[in-house]
Structure formats: C-alpha cells, structure tokens
Amino acid sequence: MKFIYSKWTDESLTDEQRLDKLFSLFSYILLQTNGDVNEALDWLSQLDEQYGFFDESLSLSEFIDKLKEKGLIDDTDGMFTLSPKGEMRVRQDSFKEIFGNLKKSAEGFHESPLSGKGIERNNTTKKYQFGDQPQNIDTTQTLSNVFKREGIENFNLNEDDIEIYDTELQTSVATVLLVDISHSMILYGEDRITPAKQVALALSELILSKYRKDSLNIVLFGDEAREVSVSELPFVSVGPYHTNTKAGLELARHILSRKKNANKQIFMITDGKPSAIYEPGSNSRRIYKNSWGLDPKIINKTLDEAIACRRDKIRITTFMIAQDPYLVRFIEDFTKANQGKAYYSSLNDLGEQVFVDYLRNKNRFED
Numbered sequence: 001m002k003f004i005y006s007k008w009t010d011e012s013l014t015d016e017q018r019l020d021k022l023f024s025l026f027s028y029i030l031l032q033t034n035g036d037v038n039e040a041l042d043w044l045s046q047l048d049e050q051y052g053f054f055d056e057s058l059s060l061s062e063f064i065d066k067l068k069e070k071g072l073i074d075d076t077d078g079m080f081t082l083s084p085k086g087e088m089r090v091r092q093d094s095f096k097e098i099f100g101n102l103k104k105s106a107e108g109f110h111e112s113p114l115s116g117k118g119i120e121r122n123n124t125t126k127k128y129q130f131g132d133q134p135q136n137i138d139t140t141q142t143l144s145n146v147f148k149r150e151g152i153e154n155f156n157l158n159e160d161d162i163e164i165y166d167t168e169l170q171t172s173v174a175t176v177l178l179v180d181i182s183h184s185m186i187l188y189g190e191d192r193i194t195p196a197k198q199v200a201l202a203l204s205e206l207i208l209s210k211y212r213k214d215s216l217n218i219v220l221f222g223d224e225a226r227e228v229s230v231s232e233l234p235f236v237s238v239g240p241y242h243t244n245t246k247a248g249l250e251l252a253r254h255i256l257s258r259k260k261n262a263n264k265q266i267f268m269i270t271d272g273k274p275s276a277i278y279e280p281g282s283n284s285r286r287i288y289k290n291s292w293g294l295d296p297k298i299i300n301k302t303l304d305e306a307i308a309c310r311r312d313k314i315r316i317t318t319f320m321i322a323q324d325p326y327l328v329r330f331i332e333d334f335t336k337a338n339q340g341k342a343y344y345s346s347l348n349d350l351g352e353q354v355f356v357d358y359l360r361n362k363n364r365f366e367d
Helices: 015-032 037-051 060-069 084-099 139-150 183-189 193-209 230-235 245-257 296-311 325-338 350-366
Strands: 073-076 079-082 120-127 163-168 173-180 215-221 225-228 263-270 276-278 287-289 314-320 341-344
Touching: 015 037, 015 060, 015 084, 015 193, 037 060, 037 079, 060 073, 079 084, 084 193, 084 230, 084 350, 139 163, 173 193, 173 245, 183 193, 193 215, 193 230, 193 263, 193 350, 215 230, 215 245, 225 245, 245 263, 245 276, 245 296, 245 314, 263 350, 276 296, 296 314, 296 325, 314 325, 314 350, 325 341, 341 350
Parallel strands: 173 215, 173 263, 263 314, 314 341
Antiparallel strands: 073 079, 120 163, 215 225, 276 287
C-alpha cells in the first residue's frame, strides 16, 4: 500500500471529512512506526512542513487534542500511547484501504451458492416448505399473495401464500495468517512489513465484523515462530532474523488442529526462501541457519511440513512479494507438495489478492 503525498487542499472536504482523512493517514504512519505514537506524530509534523496538512483552522496540536478527545491515544505526562480504541481505528482504516480498492469482479461476500436452512437472510424469497423457520416469513409478500388471490375483503391464508426469506448456507473457516518478519522484509530500502501488517489488520477486521463464525490466528516467523494477537499487530517489527518457514507452518498446523471449523487454511506472506530450521532432537531448540542458496536440509524439512498440512486437509496459499529465482523454485515445489496455491504479488496489490482469495475460498470449500 502506498500513500502519494501532495499539497494539502481542503476545498472539497468538510471539517469532519478532513479530520477523518488525517486520522486515516495517522493510522498508516503508525504501522510504519510499529505503533509508536510519538514517532508517528514527529513524522506527521515533518510531512506537514512539506505538504501543508495543518493551518490556522486546524493545527497539529489541535489534531493531537482531537486524537485524545476521540480516545484514540492515551497521554501519560506528555508521552502518547495507542489506546485500544486507537488499535481498532488502525484495523478499520486498514480494512477500508484494502477492501475499498477491490475490483468489482471480486466484490461480494463468501456465502455458499447453495440455499438452505442457515441463519443469514438474503433478499430473495421462496415458497414455504415444511421445516422452514417461522421467523423468516416475509409478511409483506405473504399478505400480498393473499390479497391478489382473495381480494382485500376476504382474508383466507393458505399455505401456498406464505413466502419465506431464503437463507444462505455459510461455511466456517479457520485461517492462520503467517507473516514473515525476517530481515529481508525491510532489506534494500523496501518496506514490505507495513503492507503485510495492513493486510493482517484488514483481514482481522473483515472476520470480526462480517464472519464471526470464522477464526483468524496470526503467526510471525523469523528464526522462530510465535503467535500474536490482533491488538499486537500495529507494534510488530522486523528483526535480524533468518526465515524459519517450517516453524511457522508447524505452529499454524498445531493451532488449526485445535479448531472445530470444518475448513482450515493457511495464508503465508513471505519474501524469502527458507533459511533456518530447528536442529532435530535438540532439547534447547538450537537453530540451524544457512542463507546461501537452497539448503537441502532446510528445504526438505519444510516440504515435509507442507505435506503434513496436506494430510491434515490444510490448504496453504502463499503470497510471494519477491521473485528471485531461489524463491520461485522453492515455491513451485512447496505448492506441489501441499497441493495448494501461490501468487506472485506486488506490495500494491497484496491486500487485494489476499482478500479476493479469502472471499472465494468459502465457495470453494462448499464444492
């Protein structure tokens, strides 16, 4: 995701719209500063000097007061921190940025094409059948059917008059999002971790707001793998790590083994080939590392984990944000081993590709 800065103009914006735009910009900067509010405000001040975000109608100090007034940041003796409400705002802004840019062909949600006795109404109706839920009766259409048949003077309801709102069978999906936090995610001056975090936050917001029966767990992997909560995502940073893809997959598989959802999947965002594994049989979990080429010892163990996921009926979709030959070669073998999917993605369309695949997978799981 990229923001292109230009000279600020508020001619076409109301005060509330302008403030909302500034809140969204501040959310994006927070992702780049790993949730450090004070650093983000410094960045905003520097951007203001160049692009003129603030003026006599709204100064930077007044904007900070608005952040506090809205409960987005907490103030402790002049040191600002992101509040739980602020974390939610960052998540919502990430969702709007990604979901709002989806192509029309990819719009819509992931209900099954099969109608049935689910709990989600749609806008179509059907004739009543024994076993349909009474609370789904379309009263207006039912009465209209009676009046058309009998006239308004004679009310005589027949079973054939009753119209029922159709419902959608909805799948239940457990997803683990694997995010690479190895050093290459900020190497060569390209920020790859911010778009990855934005995708994770947006996907979290989608599930929390629309698909409450689905679950999403987030796992970071570098030298080691660890699970983080949604509230921790803005504060995630890249470290001087290698890429222990096997450890990330193994933790994701263990998380999914505890889920009762009928369908399970892993989305993996990475920019590098596997370059580390735990030493076999090591009680201290020593790490074996090799950054040069495709180390057979590391690659084979990682492919073993891809096969283990396949046996557990866990589909892996890999989103690659780099295309060096070593990575491409590994991903081809990895995808074949899991019978999953892989996408080569630019940073600009990473979010769209993840969302489109998530929304489509619900239908695919029903097939």
